[in-house]
Structures are given as structure tokens and as C-alpha cells.
Amino acid sequence: MKKIFSGVQPSGDLHLGNYLGAIKNWVSMQSEFDTTFCIVDLHAITVAQEPVELQRRILDVAKAYLALGIDPKKSTIFVQSDVRAHTELCWILNCVAARMGDMEKMTQFKDKSAKGDVERASVGLFDYPVLMAADILLYDTDVVPVGEDQVQHVELARTLARRFNKKFGDTFVIPQPKLTKEGKRIMGLDDPTKKMSKSASSEYNYITLMDTPDVVQKKIRKAVTDSGSEIVYSDEKPALQNLINIYSLFSGDSTENIEKKYIGKGYGDFKNALADVVVNFLVPFQERVKLMSDEDIKKILNKGAMKANEQAEQKIRDVKDRIGLVI
Numbered sequence: 348m349k350k351i352f353s354g355v356q357p358s359g360d361l362h363l364g365n366y367l368g369a370i371k372n373w374v375s376m377q378s379e380f381d382t383t384f385c386i387v388d389l390h391a392i393t394v395a396q397e398p399v400e401l402q403r404r405i406l407d408v409a410k411a412y413l414a415l416g417i418d419p420k421k422s423t424i425f426v427q428s429d430v431r432a433h434t435e436l437c438w439i440l441n442c443v444a445a446r447m448g449d450m451e452k453m454t455q456f457k458d459k460s461a462k463g464d465v466e467r468a469s470v471g472l473f474d475y476p477v478l479m480a481a482d483i484l485l486y487d488t489d490v491v492p493v494g495e496d497q498v499q500h501v502e503l504a505r506t507l508a509r510r511f512n513k514k515f516g517d518t519f520v521i522p523q524p525k526l527t528k529e530g531k532r533i534m535g536l537d538d539p540t541k542k543m544s545k546s547a548s549s550e551y552n553y554i555t556l557m558d559t560p561d562v563v564q565k566k567i568r569k570a571v572t573d574s575g576s577e578i579v580y581s582d583e584k585p586a587l588q589n590l591i592n593i594y595s596l597f598s599g600d601s602t603e604n605i606e607k608k609y610i611g612k613g614y615g616d617f618k619n620a621l622a623d624v625v626v627n628f629l630v631p632f633q634e635r636v637k638l639m640s641d642e643d644i645k646k647i648l649n650k651g652a653m654k655a656n657e658q659a660e661q662k663i664r665d666v667k668d669r670i671g672l673v674i
């Protein structure tokens with residue numbers, strides 16, 4: 348059975364991009380594949396976090412995974428820092444496989460540090476893609492379902508795996524990224540040239556999974572649209588294309604069908620219907636989250652960590668042995 352691994356950072360409420368670009372895909376893969384989903388808290392601390400809030404967010408992301416349909420009977424769910432082999436492999440890859448030249452090509456560091464002060468960016472932020480490679484490579488992952496912004500990092504994992512294998516013999520499986528056509532890049536509602544992101548300057552950029560129906564309606568009403576008034580799915584209308592993608596992913600209707608449905612109708616009608624589709628998904632999701640207790644979640648995470656540790660320990664032993672650290 349093919350192995351799937353992916354993760355989300357606990358750095359705030361998840362937004363529609365996280366769900367439609369990644370988690371929705373995970374849910375559908377669970378029955379067919381051997382799936383492992385991680386809450387990557389060590390990635391979250393590459394930027395400043397408030398400790399109490401971080402603890403809360405780790406549990407909140409775990410609740411969101413479950414309420415979105417990740418089933419602990421089918422998938423392993425765990426917190427990254429509960430499995431020490433992640434940081435251990437990260438260090439080993441830093442030393443024996445990753446090169447400064449690879450790292451300097453990583454666009455996310457350039458983007459994130461450019462917004463702030465490069466001098467003050469943490470070393471962890473620079474090294475973040477190697478930790479992500481460690482996450483993936485520890486579990487013999489075949490496929491990594493992610494949004495487009497993470498593809499460069501999966502490519503790095505492939506490069507590091509190949510380099511390690513060449514020098515020390517066949518150790519790591521070469522992973523492949525997996526994207527969906529409509530979900531791979533959900534754009535900001537206030538600016539269709541930039542991806543939806545929790546770090547956007549305006550809250551009108553994103554819809555979080557915890558937004559109330561009123562807020563969802565308001566954000567969709569205010570979403571920018573393109574010139575003209577017809578509902579057509581085209582690259583020339585990127586704002587509308589993004590809204591149609593969201594509608595399509597939530598409703599299961601094809602983009603062609605959505606165009607047909609709205610012939611002769613305007614943006615107002617379409618936006619009202621889109622808000623309904625999103626709210627109809629979010630309200631029951633939020634109810635499921637409310638019913639979950641921290642204690643139950645912790646039990647699931649502990650069980651997941653035990654299973655992940657078993658696999659990761661075997662791999663890290665093999666890696667250490669190959670590079671001469673086991674005497």
C-alpha cells in the first residue's frame with residue numbers, strides 16, 4: 348500500500364486554502380492508502396509563538412483534522428515534537444545532504460524574511476525545508492498531498508533523498524507531491540494574484556474554518572470580482588475563477604456546470620449561493636469541533652505518536668548506521 352504523509356502548522360485557525368488545498372485530499376486518500384498526518388509544531392516555532400496559545404492551537408488543529416474527516420482508525424495522527432527522530436534526521440540531513448546552494452533557492456524563506464528583517468529571522472526559518480524533508484523521508488513516504496506553495500519543499504526532499512541514497516546506499520523512498528487542479532492554489536479574496544494566507548494583512552483575504560456565517564457572508568460579499576458581470580470560468584477572470592473553484596470544491600459541481608447554472612445571473616446571485624455552500628459546510632464542522640474534548644484528543648495523539656515513533660525509530664537507526672554513528 349502506498350504511503351502518504353502530510354502536515355499543517357498549528358499557527359492559527361486553519362483557512363479554506365488549507366482545507367481545499369490539502370486536508371480535503373487527505374480525507375479521500377485514507378481508505379486506499381497508508382496515511383499519516385502530522386501537526387508540525389516544530390515548524391510553527393520557526394517564528395515567535397506564545398506558549399499557552401501554541402498548546403491550544405496544537406489541540407485545535409488536531410480537532411480540525413478529526414472534524415474534517417480524518418479518521419484515527421484509518422490514519423496515524425500525531426504531533427511532530429512527540430517524535431524525536433524528526434529533529435535528529437533534520438540535523439543529519441543538514442550535515443550530510445543539504446547544501447547552502449539548495450537552501451538559498453527556497454522562495455518561502457525569501458518571501459517570509461523579506462516581509463520582516465532577514466537579520467532577525469530565525470535560523471530555523473531558513474532550515475525549515477530540511478525539517479520538512481525529514482518529516483517526509485522518515486516514513487518511506489510515496490506521496491505528499493499539499494498545496495502548490497509546498498511543492499518546492501517536496502522537490503528538496505527528493506533531492507536530499509537522492510543525494511543521501513547515492514552516497515550511503517538505498518535508504519529513502521523518493522516522494523512525489525500531489526496537488527488537485529482546483530484546490531492547489533486558493534487565492535486571497537481581496538487579491539486574486541496572491542494565495543489565501545493567514546499572514547495576509549487584511550482579514551478579508553481569507554475565510555477561516557471557524558468564521559461565523561455572518562463573517563463568511565460579509566467576506567464573500569466584499570470579495571473582489573473582475574470586470575463584466577457574467578459568471579464565466581476563465582484565466583482572464585482570476586478573481587471569479589477562484590470563487591468558482593471554491594464553490595466547485597465544496598459543492599462537488601463541475602466548473603462547467605456552475606457556469607451553466609448561472610447563465611443570465613450576476614455576481615450578487617453567485618456570491619449569495621457561494622456563501623450558502625461554504626456556511627453549509629462550516630456550521631456542522633464547527634459543531635463537531637465543539638463536541639470534542641481535549642482529553643479524547645490527547646489520547647488519540649498519544650496513540651498516534653507511539654505508532655509514528657515505532658516507524659521513525661527504525662528509520663533513524665538505519666540512517667545512523669549507514670553514516671557511521673552506530674558503533
Ligand code: TYM
Nearest residue numbers: 353354355356364365368369479493494531532533542543
Ligand atoms: P502550512 O501549514 O502553511 O499549510 C498546510 C497545507 O495547506 C496548503 N495551503 C494551501 N493550499 C492551497 N491554497 C492556499 N492558499 C493554501 N495555503 C496553504 C499548504 O500547501 C499545505 O499543504 N511546511 C508545511 C507543513 C509541513 C509539511 C510537512 C507538509 C511540514 N512538514 C511534510 C507536508 C509534508 C506548511 O507550512 O504548510
